[in-house]
Amino acid sequence: MTDGKAKPLGVILAGGLATRMGGGDKGLKPLGSGRLIDEVIARLRPQCASLALNANGDPARFAELGLPVLPDGLPGNLGPLAGVLAGLDFAAERGFSHIVTAAADTPFFPRDLVARLTEAAEKAGAPIALAATPGERGLDRHxxxxxxxxxxxxxxxxxxxxxxxxxxxxxxxHGATTAVFPVDPFDPFFNVNTPEDLKEAEALLEAGT
Incomplete structure (x- = not known):
């Protein structure tokens, strides 16, 4: 558990291959006057003590963000869990007890994400808390x-x-718990996978999401 005072390290997971977007880094796709990742940073930064970015390949493409770029510590592009591990290793070196992760292609996640995850973990006495939303067959975890x-x-x-x-x-x-977020008026964990999704994200941004 966190101690209720110290904020966690925020780790943005940007390791996807973006095959449905024509390749490249989804987080660097344009959104409004900036990029997807700019919106992610703007939402996560106030909730965390500091931020880092998990991404493989040449870190120079993210240089202007001014964030530490953490490659996976294990070879083979093993997926998001490898990014979580990279974040945990980086956090351990800096004395953090926890990290909170967010995806680089999900620009409208809740502004109280960290507080709600922390509250859920503490209430359940669980080491891990995941975000979730109501679904047709129960909870959809993110x-x-x-x-x-x-x-x-x-x-x-x-x-x-x-x-x-x-x-x-x-x-x-490990007995993870969930923090459940509403999907009205929109799904806060809507993620951009296709050019059509990017158009929808533009509409949400223009609507003041």
Missing amino acids: PTFGLWPVALREDLRRALVEGLRKIVLWTDA
């Missing part, structure tokens, strides 16, 4: 938006080395 304890980083490293890739299999094994 595991790239979560609160993660540095204390579990070696366990996560072992799981990845042993072949685990699905986030919720690992989080469920």
